[in-house]
Amino acid sequence: MRRTSWNGVTTIWVFLVAGTGAQAFFTVSSTRPHSLLSRAACDLNQNKDSLKQASFPSLQSLPGLGLLALNVLAPSLIPPSAQALPQKAPETNAQMLLIDALPKKNPVLLDMASSLAKVTTEGSGNIRSIDSKGSKGIKPWPEVQKAARSASGTIAGRGKELIKGATDEKAAQAVLTDLNVRIDQLGAAADAQNREAAVTAQVQALLRLEQLGTLQVPTMPFQPPTVEYPSVPQLLGRAEIEITTRAGKTRQTRQMYAILDGFSAPLSAGQFVDLAQRKAFDQTKIVATDESSVTITADAVKSPKRTVPLEILVEGDKEPTYGETLEEQGRFKERVVLPFNAYGTLAMLHPLDDPNGGANSFFFLKADPSYTPAGLNTLDGAFSVIGYVVQGEDALDDLLAGDVVENVRVLSGSELLKQGK
Structure with missing residues (x-):
């Protein structure tokens, strides 16, 4: 228990x-x-x-x-009528979840990403999994070598398909070249049986595939509800952010990097990016942390006086639902596009009695995602997920209440933020 x-x-x-x-x-x-x-x-x-x-x-x-x-x-x-269960283990790799969430699907890219995500056990592609699980953090070396060879073959033989439909062909070609370097690094790490180097190369390769997939989405797949929520900013695409934290006692600084998904949650992600650009998170103390989550809250003085509605995109829907939890809609068994599956899932916090009361507080999931697969937990469909920590998630383990958010920077995607009225 x-x-x-x-x-x-x-x-x-x-x-x-x-x-x-x-x-x-x-x-x-x-x-x-x-x-x-x-x-x-x-x-x-x-x-x-x-x-x-x-x-x-x-x-x-x-x-x-x-x-x-x-x-x-x-x-x-339990009887079949009580709960619908997934037929396969849920994906817990943050990079793969972002690739799966892309509104435009490239089957060659998806197949390659899926193969690379399986390099680490339980779909967990981060250094933290190696530190805590030792040799169990990565598949047997012959399987890693096979995945690297397969990825190299895909780039050599189907490279044009990997970048097909990119809105910026030159940028896509540059990412593809870098991807090839990362795959070579994965193969070399597997040959040397270097676990840390292998997982680092895997993460970087998956991030390049996420970049390629994002470049292939020409426009927003739906029109965000500007009439209903005119004051809320919108992130019309994806943004990468860097979060620097400082320990209260040692004053040691750590960095985490997250990708925010405006394709799936434009209002909630837009609110975070807007607060970051206003430097509202800078020099704020960690509000709360325990074994399940870390909560950060932007400075109230620097934060606009507005609330953001609950925003949930369900698999198969063309646009998110707003204002009601999936349980309130009678859809609690349905899968969401951005589930609480990965360590470092980032979501907007709202009062338990008001799903539309989100404003300037957000939380990172720390609980082991294997306990709460998609569609079978009390968080999916109840809180707006805006993205995932994709690098540096091991720093979450070290955060304590009273530690400081040194700053939050938008590294890319700031031009995709559309301000509200």
Whole structure:
């Protein structure tokens, strides 16, 4: 059993091994005291075999629990009508999630990216996974060598297809050339069995593929709702940001880099970029941090007096929905384009009782994403994800309440910000 707390909500994670040998995780979330929630979770764990016959209404009506959500993550333990489960493990690689979220799909690029993302285990392409998991952070070296050879072959034989449709052919060709260098570095690292160099090369290669994919999106796939929300800025594309933090005691500075996705969340991402350009995050203290998340809040004096609506793009929809959670819409089983799958997922914070009350606070997800696959957690469809940390996410582990956000800089994409009225 494991407990996490965030923003007044406590979640208990319980691992079940039923009498049949079936395994599962279930989670219960509530605003009630930890002791009450833990006791209820223990009761459920002790009666795990009865979960086969249980339905969500009966589980959610446990006396005094006040459940906000309950997720059971095994098809053998609940009836099919209770929860739709994914047929494959969720993608947890931040770079791959951004590539998957591109509104224009290039099948050659997607296939190459998918192969490279599998170089690391559990889809986690970051140095943090190596530090915490040791040799388990990367696949066997023959598989890494095979992935590098396959990628090199794709560039040599299908390079034109990789950059087909780019809005700036010269820029795309330059990215393709750099991609080839990164693939060579991956192959060399695999030959030398250098784990850190291999993962670094993998991350850089995936970032180049994300750049190529972004260059192939000519315009916004939909018109953001300027009439309904005239004062909210819009990010009409993608932006890269650098976040520099400073430890309160040691004064050591660290950098994180994130890509914000205006294709999927133009208002929420636009709000973040606008606050960054106003230097509203600079020299602010980390508001809160625990094992699940890190919250940052822009200076209220430098922040415009406006609120941003909840903004969720569901897979298959042409544009985001606004103002209501997916649960309120009766769509809680549907997958979102930007899920809370990756360590370092960045999202807008809003009051629990007002999904349209987002303003100048954002949070980074630190919880292990393998516990909360897309479509099966209480965050997807309840908060607006704006992007992912793609480099330096290991710095999140070191942040404490009271540490300082030294500055937030927009490295690229600032020209894509459209100011509100």
